[in-house]
Amino acid sequence: MALSNELVYNPLTEITAIKLVKKLSLFDENEVLTCREIGDGNLNLVFQIVNDQTNKSLIVKQALPYAKVVGESWPLSLNRAKIESDALQIFAKYVPQYVPKVFYSDDTLAVTIMEDLSHLQISRAGLISGKQYPLLSQHVGEFLAHILFYTSDFAIEPEKKKQLVKQFVNPDLCNITEDLVFTDPFFDHDTNDFEEGLRKEVEALWNDQAVKLEAAKLKKKFLTNSDALIHGDLHTGSIFADDATTKVIDPEFAFYGPLGFDLGQFVANLLLNALSLSEEKQGFLYDHIEKTWHVFETTFTKLWKKDSIEAFSKTEGYLQHVLTQTWQDAIGFAGCEVIRRTIGLAHVADLDGISNEQARLTAKRRALLLGRQLLLHQETLSPKDLKELVQKTV
Amino acid sequence: MALSNELVYNPLTEITAIKLVKKLSLFDENEVLTCREIGDGNLNLVFQIVNDQTNKSLIVKQALPYAKVVGESWPLSLNRAKIESDALQIFAKYVPQYVPKVFYSDDTLAVTIMEDLSHLQISRAGLISGKQYPLLSQHVGEFLAHILFYTSDFAIEPEKKKQLVKQFVNPDLCNITEDLVFTDPFFDHDTNDFEEGLRKEVEALWNDQAVKLEAAKLKKKFLTNSDALIHGDLHTGSIFADDATTKVIDPEFAFYGPLGFDLGQFVANLLLNALSLSEEKQGFLYDHIEKTWHVFETTFTKLWKKDSIEAFSKTEGYLQHVLTQTWQDAIGFAGCEVIRRTIGLAHVADLDGISNEQARLTAKRRALLLGRQLLLHQETLSPKDLKELVQKTV
Numbered sequence: 009m010a011l012s013n014e015l016v017y018n019p020l021t022e023i024t025a026i027k028l029v030k031k032l033s034l035f036d037e038n039e040v041l042t043c044r045e046i047g048d049g050n051l052n053l054v055f056q057i058v059n060d061q062t063n064k065s066l067i068v069k070q071a072l073p074y075a076k077v078v079g080e081s082w083p084l085s086l087n088r089a090k091i092e093s094d095a096l097q098i099f100a101k102y103v104p105q106y107v108p109k110v111f112y113s114d115d116t117l118a119v120t121i122m123e124d125l126s127h128l129q130i131s132r133a134g135l136i137s138g139k140q141y142p143l144l145s146q147h148v149g150e151f152l153a154h155i156l157f158y159t160s161d162f163a164i165e166p167e168k169k170k171q172l173v174k175q176f177v178n179p180d181l182c183n184i185t186e187d188l189v190f191t192d193p194f195f196d197h198d199t200n201d202f203e204e205g206l207r208k209e210v211e212a213l214w215n216d217q218a219v220k221l222e223a224a225k226l227k228k229k230f231l232t233n234s235d236a237l238i239h240g241d242l243h244t245g246s247i248f249a250d251d252a253t254t255k256v257i258d259p260e261f262a263f264y265g266p267l268g269f270d271l272g273q274f275v276a277n278l279l280l281n282a283l284s285l286s287e288e289k290q291g292f293l294y295d296h297i298e299k300t301w302h303v304f305e306t307t308f309t310k311l312w313k314k315d316s317i318e319a320f321s322k323t324e325g326y327l328q329h330v331l332t333q334t335w336q337d338a339i340g341f342a343g344c345e346v347i348r349r350t351i352g353l354a355h356v357a358d359l360d361g362i363s364n365e366q367a368r369l370t371a372k373r374r375a376l377l378l379g380r381q382l383l384l385h386q387e388t389l390s391p392k393d394l395k396e397l398v399q400k401t402v
Numbered sequence: 403m404a405l406s407n408e409l410v411y412n413p414l415t416e417i418t419a420i421k422l423v424k425k426l427s428l429f430d431e432n433e434v435l436t437c438r439e440i441g442d443g444n445l446n447l448v449f450q451i452v453n454d455q456t457n458k459s460l461i462v463k464q465a466l467p468y469a470k471v472v473g474e475s476w477p478l479s480l481n482r483a484k485i486e487s488d489a490l491q492i493f494a495k496y497v498p499q500y501v502p503k504v505f506y507s508d509d510t511l512a513v514t515i516m517e518d519l520s521h522l523q524i525s526r527a528g529l530i531s532g533k534q535y536p537l538l539s540q541h542v543g544e545f546l547a548h549i550l551f552y553t554s555d556f557a558i559e560p561e562k563k564k565q566l567v568k569q570f571v572n573p574d575l576c577n578i579t580e581d582l583v584f585t586d587p588f589f590d591h592d593t594n595d596f597e598e599g600l601r602k603e604v605e606a607l608w609n610d611q612a613v614k615l616e617a618a619k620l621k622k623k624f625l626t627n628s629d630a631l632i633h634g635d636l637h638t639g640s641i642f643a644d645d646a647t648t649k650v651i652d653p654e655f656a657f658y659g660p661l662g663f664d665l666g667q668f669v670a671n672l673l674l675n676a677l678s679l680s681e682e683k684q685g686f687l688y689d690h691i692e693k694t695w696h697v698f699e700t701t702f703t704k705l706w707k708k709d710s711i712e713a714f715s716k717t718e719g720y721l722q723h724v725l726t727q728t729w730q731d732a733i734g735f736a737g738c739e740v741i742r743r744t745i746g747l748a749h750v751a752d753l754d755g756i757s758n759e760q761a762r763l764t765a766k767r768r769a770l771l772l773g774r775q776l777l778l779h780q781e782t783l784s785p786k787d788l789k790e791l792v793q794k795t796v
Binding site for chain 2: 161166167169170171173174177178179180182183186191194195217220221223224225227228231232233234235318319320323324325326329330
């Protein structure tokens with residue numbers, strides 16, 4: 009869908025973004041439009057373009073050729089814009105209700121133009137402000153069951169699946185996860201960022217061979233298991249929500265990866281929020297975790313029974329094996345995520361936003377302990393166990 | 403390296419094969435050459451071209467656009483010729499002593515021109531005729547340790563590895579294995595081919611949920627684990643040997659797959675040969691199996707310690723975990739291979755060549771029993787246990 013006269017990548021400005029949407033007839037030539045850059049500015053430009061009279065609006069998202077989080081020195085392939093728009097369009101085949109509509113994409117410009125969701129709130133911010141999003145877990149469970157099942161070998165002919173694996177090879181973005189989630193936090197690496205008050209616990213982690221062994225095995229799964237097209241970055245900052253609606257955004261980290269990864273990231277970020285709350289306020293988060301798994305499990309099972317093309321799909325125990333492995337991996341991936349969000353490069357506001365230093369350090373110490381427990385007990389922790397696990401880290 | 407004026411694929415003849423090698427200056431224009439088509443004719447044309455005066459010779463191998471084994475109705479991508487020559491050239495970087503030299507390849511013609519190894523014997527035929535190949539296991543163990551280690555994430559930067567995964571996506575040939583090794587033999591499928599005297603055992607297999615569950619899990623590993631560039635078809639018919647030399651040929655099934663697959667196929671084919679021999683003659687085959695694993699394990703360990711780029715490579719227990727998983731998977735893959743070579747589409751001469759019907763049926767019944775045991779006991783069978791396992795299938 010490239011515009012034939014846009015042959016060279018240039019970062020858009022508020023003015024050129026408006027020109028683009030008009031050229032594409034997404035707005036009429038004579039409409040009066042307002043354009044604001046609203047991105048958090050790490051990896052992308054995000055323009056919101058609004059006709060203030062009709063309230064019609066849309067989002068123009070453009071990838072930048074570097075990660076701003078560490079300055080311009082970390083170059084990133086613009087191909088991630090294509091990965092993102094391709095992934096959104098594949099997800100929309102199965103669960104259009106849970107992703108923004110894509111109106112246009114251009115690989116050269118690294119641009120995706122999509123539905124404006126700014127009437128919703130980023131769920132991390134909402135959770136921090138006390139929102140509970142009653143349908144969040146129902147929706148995320150359904151979202152994951154559909155995208156994972158329908159992009160896996162259980163539902164796609166092997167040749168077609170292998171072409172998708174190729175299409176979604178995503179070295180730059182995977183590398184960020186390989187380093188920042190699975191490697192650096194477990195070593196004395198200069199990307200790490202932690203409060204000096206945690207040094208004792210962090211150094212203990214670096215010397216904990218049993219925990220590092222589990223991290224190594226999970227990293228290997230991330231590097232080598234091409235089960236399904238995963239979102240790749242499904243934390244609560246990648247989900248827009250209100251009480252009735254859930255929209256998963258930003259799948260620029262999408263690639264063919266292990267079934268449990270997205271689930272693990274999501275669960276971890278709910279746990280990180282729980283650690284920021286007093287015990288009596290955490291209950292709805294454990295309910296969300298249990299429900300995410302329950303909905304995932306029942307939905308995946310329903311799709312498997314309805315649409316599996318795998319000859320062994322009726323073999324006794326096979327579906328249960330796949331589900332069990334997915335949950336156990338999710339627990340392990342959650343362990344890595346909880347740890348890296350506490351001491352690695354990219355933190356979460358749930359913990360960093362605790363203003364009292366002692367309370368903040370306590371929450372972070374508990375996060376480290378929790379992450380280690382998740383890594384060490386992947387095979388035995390059920391969704392129901394997580395509440396007790398968090399609460400005994402006091 | 404394509405010849406610019408060969409833009410269309412045509413099957414070579416003995417005459418055009420000679421023209422090709424002369425045009426490439428692999429022989430002089432005025433040399434008198436003899437050319438014979440010597441392929442077994444399943445998937446490829448194989449021309450041996452010889453100057454009878456100088457004894458200089460080489461092999462011109464050309465992929466056919468279909469599998470002759472099931473008639474022309476099974477089309478196969480010519481891209482496998484590129485896969486084969488690319489794989490041979492990658493293997494040659496690490497273990498040139500164990501693969502034929504490649505002189506030329508052309509993707510359009512689907513041709514690879516390589517070293518003539520006809521002074522050696524296909525090791526399956528040699529084993530059947532009573533040869534023992536004293537260095538076979540040493541060489542195969544070294545071959546596998548090198549190619550698997552050096553093409554894995556343990557040795558290659560993740561971006562480069564992902565490009566290789568892409569380059570070696572091999573849907574047509576993988577599909578043959580997915581169907582004929584991992585699926586059809588476990589179901590009443592029309593590709594199966596077994597003697598009527600085995601029907602009772604075969605039907606029991608089709609109803610054995612525990613065995614089918616293990617086959618399903620192994621098939622999933624084959625479909626989704628991109629650990630390293632594997633040969634993909636490493637049975638004893640893919641290995642040329644004499645008492646001093648071993649050369650692995652035909653990696654047209656190569657792709658990024660699980661570490662244990664090649665090892666499992668090789669071990670399975672030694673076990674199939676053992677089943678064709680009286681008990682007192684089998685000893686060297688078990689020695690070969692133990693030695694293959696021992697050499698693989700020590701060589702892989704040495705390379706890991708010397709050249710691993712993985713941050714966790716020094717983490718206690720990680721190398722051992724990788725090795726243990728590789729062996730356990732190999733046992734499982736060996737189980738699938740033993741079964742499919744007995745009742746699936748592609749048999750082995752080791753068993754089919756037993757002329758006495760009762761002896762042949764007994765050997766095949768034992769193979770089925772052995773295959774099931776391998777599948778059910780992947781986690782406990784050590785290399786030393788295989789002798790007893792075979793011998794108690796009587």
